[in-house]
Every structure is written in C-alpha cells, then in structure tokens.
Amino acid sequence: MRLIFSTLFCLFTLCLSAQNQWSAVMTQGTAAQSYDYFYSLESASTYISDQLKKGYVPTEIVYGDGKWYVVTTYTAVETTVSWKWGPDFPSDWIKGEWDNKKYITKVTYGNGAWFVIMATDKNVKTQSWGTRDTWDGMKKYIDDTWKENSRYNITDLAYGNGIWAVILTVMETYEHQKFKASESFPSSWIQEQYDDKYNITSIEHDGKQWIVVMTKQATSKGETAFLPETSFPTSKIKEQWDKGRRINSFIYYKKEENNEExxxxxxxxxxxxxxxxxxxxxxxxxxxxxxxxxxxxxxxxxxxxxxxxxxxxxxxxxxxxxxxxxxxxxxxxxxxxxxxxxxxxxxxxxxxxxxxxxxxxxxxxxxxxxxxxxxxxxxxxxxxxxxxxxxxxxxxxxxxxxxxxxxxxxxxxxxxxxxxxx
Missing domain, CATH: 1.25.40.10 (Tetratricopeptide repeat domain)
Structure with missing residues (x-):
C-alpha cells in the first residue's frame, strides 16, 4: 500500500475551507418511501433501477459528505423514468427526452457532475429551463419568464459549479408561488407562508445565501423544514416519518470558514x-x-x-x-x-x-x-x-x-x- 500526502501552504493570509451543513424538508403524505446513500453514481443508478421495478420512482437526489443520497417514493401511476449525469448540463439530452414526452422532475449537482431525472407526467403542459451564473441573473430570468407566461411554476432549483439552474413548468393547474433569498435560514418567513397555506417546492443554498420557493396549496399540508445542522438528520427523518410526513427535499451546502486542518x-x-x-x-x-x-x-x-x-x-x-x-x-x-x-x-x-x-x-x-x-x-x-x-x-x-x-x-x-x- 502506498499513499502520498502533500502539505498545503496558503498563498494568502487566510485559508478557506468549509463547514458542511444539512437540512431537509418533510411534507405530509402517505406514500411508501425509502432512501439510501451511495459512494458512486453508478451504484445510485443501480438502486434507482431496482426501485423502479418495485414501483418506487426517484423523487430526490443530493450529494454531500462524499455520498449520494437517493429518495424513492411509491406511485401507483405508471411512470417511465430516465436520468443522465455528467460534467456538463445535459441540454441536448433533455430536448430529446421532451420529444419522448418526459419532463424534468429533479436536477442537482455534486462531486463534479450534474444529475437530471426526467419522467412521464400527464399533468405537464410544457416545460423550460435556464442557467445563470449569479442569483441576481437567475431572478431576472424567472421574472422575465413570468412576464411572458405567468402560468409557469418553478418546479426545481439547483446550484453547482458556480451555476444556478431552474426548471419552469406549466401544469394543468396553476399554483401561485413566492420565493425569498436570505443569508440566514428564513424560518420566520417560511412559517408566515405556512400560515397562508404555502408549502416549500424547492430550497437551495449557494454557500452564501438560502433561496426558498413556496407554492400556494388549495389545502394546507403539514410540513417541517429542519434547521441546518452539521450531520445528516437521520433521527429527525425517522421521527417525521412516524408522524406521517415524507421527504420533500434534502439540502447540503458548505459555509466558508477558516480551517485548513x-x-x-x-x-x-x-x-x-x-x-x-x-x-x-x-x-x-x-x-x-x-x-x-x-x-x-x-x-x-x-x-x-x-x-x-x-x-x-x-x-x-x-x-x-x-x-x-x-x-x-x-x-x-x-x-x-x-x-x-x-x-x-x-x-x-x-x-x-x-x-x-x-x-x-x-x-x-x-x-x-x-x-x-x-x-x-x-x-x-x-x-x-x-x-x-x-x-x-x-x-x-x-x-x-x-x-x-x-x-x-x-x-x-x-x-x-x-x-x-x-
């Protein structure tokens, strides 16, 4: 066995590293659900294939602490699912899958790879996506899209490799949305929206700020957004599962601090x-x-x-x-x-x-x-x-x-x- 370690010498006064943070959103639901983690996308892909054979579709995937976490949820609706990963955002592949009547259900970035999941969905009328290198640029893109067609909903939001990606979808039924950017976890704002019958659709962090998207519901669903913590919230997930809530989102991000050790x-x-x-x-x-x-x-x-x-x-x-x-x-x-x-x-x-x-x-x-x-x-x-x-x-x-x-x-x-x- 041979390994090589190199000592790092900082070229600046401060050496930036990161403090890892986890959060999760769990929403009222009754569907059977499962999650697991994997050390490679090949293994995660095999898991998704195996779960699909049992009627479980992938509903969340996120990379953090050197692992890929995958959530699958049971559905009785016949659904065809495909997915792709790679270092570049797979724009050509997405267009081909749109031609096959599949739509983006999840996009994420981790460990040098974009991962996109697409599935058949009869409730989708049309879909669009966009990428920008700043949140301000992304906000303008979303606002401009809403001005052109106010029926577009944000159905997913992701950040990785210095790029923001948003998925905008027109569904059979339009649902009003709000989003907020905040340097600290916006728990008070989230609670205000809960009180007004909104639920979290997407939540992301770029290492500097939180972006939370919430959607108006005809009937309010019970939901919990975990405060950020340094370890994966295994026990809290189990506790919420027992209360009849299901995993909506995982969030992993790195907050910069000085720590070369x-x-x-x-x-x-x-x-x-x-x-x-x-x-x-x-x-x-x-x-x-x-x-x-x-x-x-x-x-x-x-x-x-x-x-x-x-x-x-x-x-x-x-x-x-x-x-x-x-x-x-x-x-x-x-x-x-x-x-x-x-x-x-x-x-x-x-x-x-x-x-x-x-x-x-x-x-x-x-x-x-x-x-x-x-x-x-x-x-x-x-x-x-x-x-x-x-x-x-x-x-x-x-x-x-x-x-x-x-x-x-x-x-x-x-x-x-x-x-x-x-």
Missing part, C-alpha cells in the same frame, strides 16, 4: 480507512478533502487508488486522469497502470509501470519497493511477455528473498515459458 484530517482519515480496507469510507474521506481543494493531485491519486481497490475502475480512471493532468509522479503513474490492469489493458499498463519505475529511480535511486516490480511482472505476463515478467519477479525476490508468493509467481511464469517454447 480539516483538509489534513480528511486525508488522514482516508489513509486510515484505506489501510484498514474500508474502501468506501476512504472514498468518502478523500472526496470530502477534494471538496475543499479540488485540484490537489495527491488527494485525487489517493481517491483513485481507493476506488480501484473497491472495484470502481471507471470512477478510478476518471480520478487518476485528473491527478495526472495536474502532476506526474511515480505514485499516480503506478495507480494509472493498476487501473488499466483492472480494465485488462495490459500493454498500456506496462508503459505506465515503466514510467513509474523511471520516476522512482530518478527521484530516489535504486528501487526498494518490490511492489513496482511485481505489478509490472503481472502486466507483462498478461500481455504474453513471460521473459520480462521473469526478470521483474527476480528483481522483486532480491528485495524480498523469503516471499513465497513471489516465488510461486516465478514458477508459474517458468511453466508458461516452457509451454510457449513447445
């Missing part, structure tokens, strides 16, 4: 979990570190290694490519090679192991870690270069003369060489 703690926690083979926990730790310093090559390399060890080879490849774009070291070249082996791309893996060994020698002289030779031997054996694999294993045995597994590997390579010569 948190980054170092996440790296140490990730290292400890990785060494203990708690790979999913390590992944979450390294992702938290990267939320604070997204361009830290060492944290990206460590994340890639944890993802590789957990078997998430596609995620690992994405992470290590980001690390290599920032910095090329013996560590991240070795990680890249190992991930290539996971994808059975043996020729490419050998080239990256070669580069890792070259950089090792350049930096430290003679190689003292057998891992580099053993891993390259496996890649050479995979591509049929048994002679090269033999040489690497012999080098590894020089470093660890009593390692039985290395000797067994060497015997196996000799057998393969003999078969090849026949």
């Amino acid at each position: 948190q980054f170092k703690k996440y790296l140490k926690d990730g290292s400890d979990h990785l060494n203990g083979k708690y790979y999913n926990l390590a992944i979450a730790d390294f992702k938290k570190a990267l939320e604070l310093y997204p361009s830290n090559a060492s944290a990206l390399n460590n994340l890639a290694w944890a993802q590789y060890q957990a078997g998430y080879c596609n995620d690992a490849m994405e992470s290590i490519d980001k690390a290599l774009a920032l910095e090329k070291t013996r560590y991240n070249n070795h990680t890249k090679a190992s991930i290539l082996m996971c994808k059975n791309r043996c020729d490419e893996a050998v080239r990256y192991y070669d580069e890792a060994i070259r950089l090792y020698k350049q930096e430290l002289g003679a190689i003292k870690e057998s891992l580099y030779f053993v891993d390259r031997a496996k890649a050479k054996k995979c591509k049929g270069d048994y002679s090269g694999a033999k040489d690497d294993l012999q080098e590894a045995i020089k470093l660890e003369p009593n390692n039985v597994s290395f000797k067994n590997e060497l015997i196996e390579v000799y057998e393969l060489m003999n078969k090849k010569s026949l």
Whole structure:
C-alpha cells in the first residue's frame, strides 16, 4: 500500500475551507418511501433501477459528505423514468427526452457532475429551463419568464459549479408561488407562508445565501423544514416519518470558514480507512478533502487508488486522469497502470509501470519497493511477455528473498515459458 500526502501552504493570509451543513424538508403524505446513500453514481443508478421495478420512482437526489443520497417514493401511476449525469448540463439530452414526452422532475449537482431525472407526467403542459451564473441573473430570468407566461411554476432549483439552474413548468393547474433569498435560514418567513397555506417546492443554498420557493396549496399540508445542522438528520427523518410526513427535499451546502486542518484530517482519515480496507469510507474521506481543494493531485491519486481497490475502475480512471493532468509522479503513474490492469489493458499498463519505475529511480535511486516490480511482472505476463515478467519477479525476490508468493509467481511464469517454447 502506498499513499502520498502533500502539505498545503496558503498563498494568502487566510485559508478557506468549509463547514458542511444539512437540512431537509418533510411534507405530509402517505406514500411508501425509502432512501439510501451511495459512494458512486453508478451504484445510485443501480438502486434507482431496482426501485423502479418495485414501483418506487426517484423523487430526490443530493450529494454531500462524499455520498449520494437517493429518495424513492411509491406511485401507483405508471411512470417511465430516465436520468443522465455528467460534467456538463445535459441540454441536448433533455430536448430529446421532451420529444419522448418526459419532463424534468429533479436536477442537482455534486462531486463534479450534474444529475437530471426526467419522467412521464400527464399533468405537464410544457416545460423550460435556464442557467445563470449569479442569483441576481437567475431572478431576472424567472421574472422575465413570468412576464411572458405567468402560468409557469418553478418546479426545481439547483446550484453547482458556480451555476444556478431552474426548471419552469406549466401544469394543468396553476399554483401561485413566492420565493425569498436570505443569508440566514428564513424560518420566520417560511412559517408566515405556512400560515397562508404555502408549502416549500424547492430550497437551495449557494454557500452564501438560502433561496426558498413556496407554492400556494388549495389545502394546507403539514410540513417541517429542519434547521441546518452539521450531520445528516437521520433521527429527525425517522421521527417525521412516524408522524406521517415524507421527504420533500434534502439540502447540503458548505459555509466558508477558516480551517485548513480539516483538509489534513480528511486525508488522514482516508489513509486510515484505506489501510484498514474500508474502501468506501476512504472514498468518502478523500472526496470530502477534494471538496475543499479540488485540484490537489495527491488527494485525487489517493481517491483513485481507493476506488480501484473497491472495484470502481471507471470512477478510478476518471480520478487518476485528473491527478495526472495536474502532476506526474511515480505514485499516480503506478495507480494509472493498476487501473488499466483492472480494465485488462495490459500493454498500456506496462508503459505506465515503466514510467513509474523511471520516476522512482530518478527521484530516489535504486528501487526498494518490490511492489513496482511485481505489478509490472503481472502486466507483462498478461500481455504474453513471460521473459520480462521473469526478470521483474527476480528483481522483486532480491528485495524480498523469503516471499513465497513471489516465488510461486516465478514458477508459474517458468511453466508458461516452457509451454510457449513447445
């Protein structure tokens, strides 16, 4: 096992990190509901597919503390659902799904990806969306849209990567709406709207202010908006479920404060979990570190290694490519090679192991870690270069003369060489 940690030196007087905050909105309802969390969007996607087979549709998804939280809610109405994620807002895909009579039900951003869910809904007449890089710009876009067609309702609002996104929908029945921006959680304003039969439709935070959208209801629904707290509100959710309320929204945001030590703690926690083979926990730790310093090559390399060890080879490849774009070291070249082996791309893996060994020698002289030779031997054996694999294993045995597994590997390579010569 090898990890690299880099010490950060601030270029400014203050180093900005973040205090994580969670909130949730739960609304009166009777439908069966379930939620779970996942360390990758692939796993979250599999969960959504499995829940759809049981009649549960995805009604909320949010990223926070290194995990994707997914809420699914039972519906007796036949519904077709599709979803897509990626680094860019999927405008072309949305247009194609509109042509298929699907409409956006949820949009969110987290861990470098936009995630959009679309579903069939006979109550929708038409739909539009827009993005702006400031809330003031978004507010103007919403006001201008309402002037053109006052029947548009805000059905979702999201913030991520410095971009605001809004979904505007014309439904069969128009419902009046209000929205408010506030630096502090606007609990008094929310309560005033509750008293006037409004419920929360969307709530978001951009790290500086809250934006709350509320919609007039014909009949007031009981609803609770949790005050922000630093941990996910598991016990409060259970308490409200027992009172007949269902999850409407999760909100996760980061409030800036001065605290560089948190980054170092996440790296140490990730290292400890990785060494203990708690790979999913390590992944979450390294992702938290990267939320604070997204361009830290060492944290990206460590994340890639944890993802590789957990078997998430596609995620690992994405992470290590980001690390290599920032910095090329013996560590991240070795990680890249190992991930290539996971994808059975043996020729490419050998080239990256070669580069890792070259950089090792350049930096430290003679190689003292057998891992580099053993891993390259496996890649050479995979591509049929048994002679090269033999040489690497012999080098590894020089470093660890009593390692039985290395000797067994060497015997196996000799057998393969003999078969090849026949």
